[in-house]
Amino acid sequence: MRRHDWHDAIRLPFGLIPGGSGNGLTQSLTKLLGEAFQPENCAYLIVKGAPQPIDMMTARNAEQDTFYSFLSLAWAFVADVDLESETYRFLGGARFTIASVAKILSWKRWHGTLSYLPIEVDESSESGFWESNPTPSGSAPQLDLLHDISAPVPTHWRTIEGPYSFFWATSAALPSSDCHLAPGAHINDGYIHIIAAPENLSMVAQTQLLLGLETGAHIEYPFVHVIKTRAYQLQRTDTNYVSIDGERLGGETIQVQMHKGLGRVMCLPLPSQT
Template identity: 30%
Template sequence: MDQRRAEPDRNNSINPVSLYGEFTLTDNRKVRCAVSLTERDLIVQRLTSAPVGRSKVVLSLKDCVGCRAYLEDDNADPAAYFAAHFYPLRRRWVSSGVSRQRAEQCFRLAALQDPRANLEEAEKWARAVRERAARQQSLRRNGVLMSTLSRPSRMMLLVNPQSGQGQALTLYNNHIQRMLNEAGVTHTLVITERQNHARELVKEADLSQWDALVIMSGDGLLFEVINGLLERPDWAEAVRTPLGILPGGSGNALAASVHHYSGASLVSTEELLVSCGFLLCQGLVAHMDLVSIQLSSGPRLFSFLSMAWGFVADVDIESEKYRHVGAARFTVGTLVRLASLRVYKGKLAYLPASEDDHSEDEGSGNNMARHCNGQASSVAPSGDSPRQNTFHNSCHSNNSHKVRRTESTCKALGGPPDSLLPPLDQPLPSDWVVVTEEDFVLMLAMYQSHLAEDLLAAPHATSDDGVIHLFYVRAGISRAALLKLFLAMEKGAHLATNCQHLVHAKVRALRLEPHSPKGIITVDGEVVDYGPVQAEVHRGLARLITG
């Protein structure tokens, strides 16, 4: 074929070609291709008819995780090679949805007899692909992107080999190791050996060696890591270390949330792992809210996902015995608990989020410094629930109730001070809403979108909206109605059921006082001491590798 006819129009103002070349495929030297690189795409056009197949492939650079140039070990071969690695969204065979699937393009460059000259040309292509792919990632953030990880990145990858069905290491070997290598990410694999092992490691680690800490497990391991970071003397800097999540457990709520924030359609199991691995390789970093949890005993805890009491907490913990069935354990646990539905007595109160909070915290990604100086934390809600509008007329400034501490006290406590919470044994401020009902089926506080892979509990939540999404279900709901709620939650449609027993409010802080003598309270799926508990959101305190 005439090369002049194959060469694309370089003057296309919409997507002009910046590099053009003709190479053979690495795995079949009989196939010659015209390769064009634009600002947005890598375009591969076959110039030979054998073997029969698709003649043209267009791969979007926003789906590219890496590109490398190399020489083979064979000294007699003067050719150089470059390989580009993509994970585009493609339609699944078994359903109408789409998921990320690996696509690789490898080319052989042998125009010259000098291997070094061929390698130089291959490196020029690889560098150009990487640079344009990085620009595409930044462009599609549209001003939302906070930062990107440095390239090449150095990650500590913590894996719990016992999480989920005990398949975390196998999943790492089958998927993640190759993806990180393709993206040029240097990583050190750390296998946790016991409970709180990760917490101890990050408390003592030299964090300057790492660009990110990545957790491949269920949500419990990330809970350890976050609290370990906030127990360090240098917590204010340590908590800014970007955190990555790869699903390796049975719940995988944060991994499902990160996937959801990327705008992709629902996936599960290994497809979710590939999606989160792709986002990790891109290295885009956003802020993430953390919620401080005060118990009547022991030090504060910091939570990234949820706090639960009643039905949800019971199912989470009681379903541990079904861990061998993976994510289905929650379905089994739900059906078992529905068969003997419990009612829990207690008192619930909360500080509603209001539109006034948004102007206070506009553009604040660095409110840790204000926390340490004793300033008030402030949040920005993303709209109000109709159920809480009646409370906003009574809301007023909470300045008289703020907790003011010196910088030295702030550092000693580990983490920013709580500015909205009085001590647990003291009355609440007058602008808090007290729920009069004392009989509950459940209380659930969410600050990510997903409660599990298949439970979209807070569909409008984002990682840094500064809001706790509070849900509670009053006693009197039937088993059938409660089951209907959880089935609707699979698609985030539970609020649209208009269930009279379900209440949703966006809040900045809350307090729960259980009156039932026995019960379970969980924070990020971990059991905490049963008794009075209160919580406050700290907007954008942590960093999350997300889409």
């Protein structure tokens, strides 16, 4: 996306073969298509498939750093587990379990404020990025839904203040292979799905939430907020980790906007959204 011809390069479709310990986008694709989550099946989707649109997000901080994401942004418990478990990468997916247990026992809490654009007052176009911008200009996709990062949050946005025990924003149903974070989310529905727990959860409630992630049962708990939006701002009052697609992102204030169908991936036609 930092290339001068980003508008051409980003349309180059890529294929996905699972490996390592995350594989969220691959798992989301295979689940949508009813395929087994195996390398052979993923190779089949590439060979027999055609370019399909996927959503991408722009994230920026007050230091003028800009990042692009095809999957998720995590803070609080999830980001700490993701980044601190790098030490145990040789254990594969088990590294997340070990780091999660250690983090629950630490009784740590995170402080910050989430502000987001409610979909009921969002008047932006629901068409895809390329339908709205057939010949995009500029050095990057426009961030027309975001306010100046140093300015107050718009009055029509909603705000939820912490402390937070859990925060994970995703464009796909499964941001990792064993985590059904956002049931009903589609990789090109044009929305960011935020799952958050803006309160001090007990160890029992935190464990409940984490166990529910495998099946999606966590969204039924009263202490879990499920938010659907196209743009949001996360303002932290601490220096704890923020993880974007598994990489560390700095800055006390972070803004994110969704771009519907900006990227492309090779696979079979995706089912219609419901």
